[in-house]
Amino acid sequence: KNEVEQSPQNLTAQEGEFITINCSYSVGISALHWLQQHPGGGIVSLFMLSSGKKKHGRLIATINIQEKHSSLHITASHPRDSAVYICAVSYHRNTGNQFYFGTGTSLTVIP
Amino acid sequence: EAQVTQNPRYLITVTGKKLTVTCSQNMNHEYMSWYRQDPGLGLRQIYYSMNVEVTDKGDVPEGYKVSRKEKRNFPLILESPSPNQTSLYFCASSWRGRGNTEAFFGQGTRLTVV
Numbered sequence: 001k002n003e004v005e006q007s008p009q010n011l012t013a014q015e016g017e018f019i020t021i022n023c024s025y026s027v028g029i030s031a032l033h034w035l036q037q038h039p040g041g042g043i044v045s046l047f048m049l050s051s052g053k054k055k056h057g058r059l060i061a062t063i064n065i066q067e068k069h070s071s072l073h074i075t076a077s078h079p080r081d082s083a084v085y086i087c088a089v090s091y092h093r094n095t096g097n098q099f100y101f102g103t104g105t106s107l108t109v110i111p
Numbered sequence: 112e113a114q115v116t117q118n119p120r121y122l123i124t125v126t127g128k129k130l131t132v133t134c135s136q137n138m139n140h141e142y143m144s145w146y147r148q149d150p151g152l153g154l155r156q157i158y159y160s161m162n163v164e165v166t167d168k169g170d171v172p173e174g175y176k177v178s179r180k181e182k183r184n185f186p187l188i189l190e191s192p193s194p195n196q197t198s199l200y201f202c203a204s205s206w207r208g209r210g211n212t213e214a215f216f217g218q219g220t221r222l223t224v225v
Contacts, residue, residue: 033214043201043216086154095167096142096159097205103153 006087006102013109019074021105023087026068030097034061034072035086037104043086046072077109113138117202117217124192124224132187132220134202140215141207143185144169145177147198148219154201160185161207192224 003026013019023032034046047054047061049070054061058077063070074081087102115136124130136143144159146169156169158177166177174196176188185204189196202217 035216041199041219043203043219045213045215048213088154093167094161095165096161097144098159098167098169099144099146099154099156100170101154103151 004087004089004100004102006085006105008105009103010106011108013077013107015078015109015111017077017109019077019081019107019109021072021085021087021107023070023072023102024068025089025100028065028068029089030092031090032063032070033088033090033099034070035088037084037086039083046085074107079109079111082108113215115202115204115215115217117200117220119220120218121221122223124222126193126224127191130189130192130222132189132200132202132222134185134187134217135183136185136204136215137183138204138206138215139182140204141182142205142212142214143179144203144214145175145185145187146201146203147171147196148201149198157187157200192222194224196222197224198222 005024007022031050033048036044049063058075060073084104084106086104091098118133141162145157146154148154155171160166160179200220203214205214206212
């Protein structure tokens with residue numbers, strides 16, 4: 001079983017600040033995922049990474065496979081970025097994809 | 112519109128009364144999964160499936176059953192619900208690309224067992 005640790009648990013930022021959320025895991029993985037859960041409860045997949053770096057708009061995700069560590073960065077944060085961000089790791093099995101999740105980082109961006 | 116649809120969205124039931132939460136996707140995805148989300152514990156995988164008639168246990172399968180008779184549907188069955196199964200449940204699906212691919216989540220089902 002993989003242990004997935006996220007930090008910080010809670011984060012408050014002023015609008016415009018650069019934000020970093022960290023994720024570390026204990027066992028080698030097939031892929032790492034960053035998810036966003038809105039206050040209403042819906043979950044959206046932001047990134048899936050197996051190596052390197054991905055960028056989508058103001059969001060950037062990086063992964064270091066050797067260090068077993070990933071970061072999610074938000075540039076020029078905005079109040080609409082307020083949500084819970086969840087790191088997950090997955091393993092490709094013969095029967096499907098097995099997932100383990102961090103407990104999430106609750107982000108509040110203040111105008 | 113590409114989506115994963117769960118029903119019902121909210122359900123209150125009594126201990127021991129069998130129930131089924133349905134999940135359907137319209138994207139022709141091979142992979143489907145069920146998760147539960149609890150305060151302080153986060154999301155945990157219950158069951159997952161690679162395709163029709165191929166399912167496997169996730170992290171917390173006790174007290175749950177699933178079936179995958181059609182590619183688009185992946186119902187979650189609680190044969191004898193208990194109060195510790197009170198939780199927020201999510202279904203998700205993804206395409207069987209090279210390795211892992213992005214997951215699409217349903218809206219969630221909030222289940223209360225009294």
